[in-house]
Amino acid sequence: MTPLHQINYAGIRLWLKHDYLCPTGSYKDRGAAVLVNRASSLGVRSGVEDSSGNAGCAIAAYCALAGMSCQIYVPAGTSPNKLRQIEAYGADIIKISGTRQDTSDAVKHAAKTSTYLSHIYDPHFYQGTKTIAFELYEQMQGNLPDQIILPVGHGTLLIGIWHGFSQLMELGLITHIPELIAVQAAACAPLYAAWSGSETPGSLPTLAEGIAIARPPRLKQMLRAVRESNGRVEIVSESNIADSQSEAWRHGLFIEPTSAVVLAAAVNLSLQGFLAERTVCLLSGHGLKSVC
Ligand SMILES: Cc1ncc(COP(=O)(O)O)c(C=O)c1O
The missing domain is CATH 3.40.50.1100 (Rossmann fold)
Structure with missing residues (x-):
């Protein structure tokens, strides 16, 4: 059970789930x-x-x-x-x-x-990663968030969480799945390309090394998870990623760039008017892994 708490980040109110506190430093x-x-x-x-x-x-x-x-x-x-x-x-x-x-x-x-x-x-x-959905259900006493923002490369986090919420629905414990907002680096965004029907640069180097996946084998499942939850796919630029990591550190959140993409996306969503009132950002990887 990783901690969940609320902060004010760049003028917006967010719930943070601290999965970088798992024993090896990531979800x-x-x-x-x-x-x-x-x-x-x-x-x-x-x-x-x-x-x-x-x-x-x-x-x-x-x-x-x-x-x-x-x-x-x-x-x-x-x-x-x-x-x-x-x-x-x-x-x-x-x-x-x-x-x-x-x-x-x-x-x-x-x-x-x-x-x-x-x-x-x-x-x-995925039977392991689905436990995030169960934890959120327990930690929020069944009063689920409107949106969950998470980094996506191969989709083990996205598909796992979707799977967990789908099971809670089958059990009759919840009536819908929170909107799953999948975040990719603009430099490598195959899910965004499939979701939006747009061209992306393919596979350029990115600070978000954990999500630099050009051809994810489970792309169809990832797309289904986003669509069935009424979610969306967001892309963030390299400068967005670097800035949000520094900003996170200044908030006492020592996370790696792959993890910081969710905070960059939350700010972008807020500017576009798409950020929901009750949003959880999944912080997936520890900052100690990315500094020498
Ligand atoms: C810190 C971190 N967050 C998110 C992800 C994305 O996971 P996935 O590739 O399964 O979508 C990774 C993958 O390595 C990661 O290291």
Whole structure:
């Protein structure tokens, strides 16, 4: 149960859910805990995973706890602190030069002879990330927010939260899903392109390394989650991301750039008149991972 609290940020009132306070410093712990537990219970003793950093940290940590070994494939340019963290848990790091997509391609080759502990493909991961919806339901005593703003790359956070709220609906505990506002960096925004029907630059480098995913395999599901919740997709510029990270730090919120995109989007939504009264911003990754 990560904390939820309200602040005034750049003149707007927001609820913040502090998921960067999970044990490895990002929300990925939720999915990794379930996925690795399941693999371990099936007798898996080692595996491979690909990551822009945070999923690798989480899988490495829970593998260490389960006494399993793992190899984490990462883009060569991944933040050094995330690499140090993965190594500290005893995992092997395989650096792949090129884009995040090149890393995905490399791990698929390795997965032919090893168990793929994939946070993207393995459905158990989403059983973990869905708990955010359950926590919000409990923390807000069933009085759900109008909107939830979250960063989206492969969509494990988006699809997980959507899945959690869908289950609460099936149980008759809620009547609708809050609007899910998916945020992408303008430099790499395939979901925005699919949602808005517009052209985007494709895959340019971005400060938001965790969401620099040019071809997410679950794009259709991501689109469905946004549409079924009456949500929207927002893009933020590189200067927006940098400014909102600095502004977050000045509010005592030590988050990484991938996480700061939600605050940039909240301000943009407010300027456009689209920000709802009761909005939760999901803060997904710790700032200590992005400073040297
Ligand atoms: C801090 C942080 N937030 C959000 C995300 C987005 O997660 P996903 O790629 O599953 O959409 C990531 C992914 O690595 C991340 O590291």
